[in-house]
Amino acid sequence: MTVTGEDSELGTDPLDPPLMAPLRRDLTWPQVQLRSQSVSYRDDPELRRIRATAAIRRGTRMTKVLSAAQVAGHLGGWLPYGFCYRSCDLEHLRDPAELALLRTDGSVDSEVTFALRWRATDPIDYEVPASPAQPGLAALPAHSRVGAMVLGTGFSPSTDDLIPEYVTAGFADLPIPANAQLLAYVPGGDEVVLYTYQPEQHGWLRLAGPRWRGLLGEIPGASPDREYVPCTASASARLVGRIDDKEYEAVADPPGEFRVRALTRAARYPVQTLSRRAEQALWRGVPAWVLQRDETWARLRLLRPEGEAVNLTGARCYERGVYEAWAPVDELADHHIADIAYQL
Template structure:
């Protein structure tokens, strides 16, 4: 038997949204299809802050995850939401105690904590989020793909300010950024096989990495991100590899006022990012190096390090994930965008001095590699550099590369 914090759904009356929080009822605005709510108040109250938007309905607000509400009326009804964290029923542990366990590496094998972590799963089409610095945002508009540490949107939808989102950053140098804006990449997971929980069993080297060889907070090995307040399950791309960019992925900004501003959306047929932000929001891009706020379209220059491939009537085509709709041929014309089946991700792996790596790009004499299982021994031995939390890369001489192979990671067909 399990206990979930999902709120009771009140009967809908009209289009307004009302929520019950700490024994009081408030009007609210839905976030992320009902994963969180902006709760509004006409009077100051504990946890509420002044609204910094001129068009606000009421002068005070706070952002609250749906699991912290006792009742919700109106909105989408939480349609298409991912499964919440669930815990075995018991008298001796509450959520505060579970949070404390999640922050202790020694508790990684605690059966209750393990059961809670296992309840957070990625499914096909799950919205995923990676919080970015300005430097990382510039990298994605220039062709980076989803990789490394990330989160389900469902679990972090209530984090809307730079202060709250700081706990999710993988680049820990905020001094170079505008303190009043944080960026993120949002995309839909193509398949659960692309993700792993960064536990002590899956990534033992990251858990034991010394402070001088890592960037950002330590990997605890419990499957939860280091946080003084929140119980947030974390994920990493499998082998820390790049994943294909799905159609309609978005680069978004969170200014100090708490809105979510969509800056760009990914258009796979054009192989680039289409600007969505109007003149009101152009200033949010001022701190992004190498990006002009007035540029309407940003083409992706580099050949992707990993590709999505599908089959149709026995022939192989480059494909695109257009979720939740499915998979189709990557083609400029609508008539040629027919569905494909037997879809797989094609990624190049190499062995360098005994370490398995993802090959990112290469020239005649060198290959850029990312370590699949970085640890305190192979990182210094290979001269690999930490570029963000959990991600270690280096240039490897071609002459030292062994077992160079392109691997097809097949996605299972859904029933």
């Protein structure tokens, strides 16, 4: 995160454009920080311009801070979803206790903090948790929330820092790109890469050396001696690509490689088109992703959580901003496969 004057020039990574604030005599750093934490400034044009500088590009490194239980879920096949951050905005936070405040499941009881880091496949996969994308999120009552409150300014609650936050678009599951990493942050500020994702095998390769194997013991169900962990859960979203008139399951390796998913390297041809495919439906008039279903029941996640939608569906908050419910399949309306196309 960088705060600069209006005329400053920065030599930065184009995939990680800095957060910039035009500090002046009448707009000091304490004032910007105060505005970011005040619901009175949700629609402030100047604060929105500052927030808009924290852009996501194809290939921008993204981070979701996790608890040990969530790490176990991702090892089993969970996809990135919900609240997340640009990695460059968190680089100054290495202490586990500081990072733990950004967890989404409300847990704060560990000396080690974990994270999932990946590169963005496309900016359309992310939105600011504020109006107009998520107008009702900040108004949800405290008794139905998990984790920190949502301010509606686009910034995370903090007394000192200015941390822009994102959510996956419509709280969707995003297909996990190649070379995503599961990390641990330990006392003293060390960052440890525990696993890296292998998309063709749909599993995680252990990278933690002998010094850090003890960290794996904190993850429910994880074995420190297991070098490869296959994902067992079926994904609710996947990438599909086309070559000429034929469709293939695809793999993203942002920023520049999008290929056919194949075990042999010779068959990993670049795709000509790419899209994210998932199921959507309406239940009681509320739009939702269909995460799982059988002949009778479907597990749904609300696209735009707000008070009336939560009451109509009886959805429960499982993580910060993530509201899910079970619905009878025969009550679903407009049940369809949605393809979200990317521009290559």
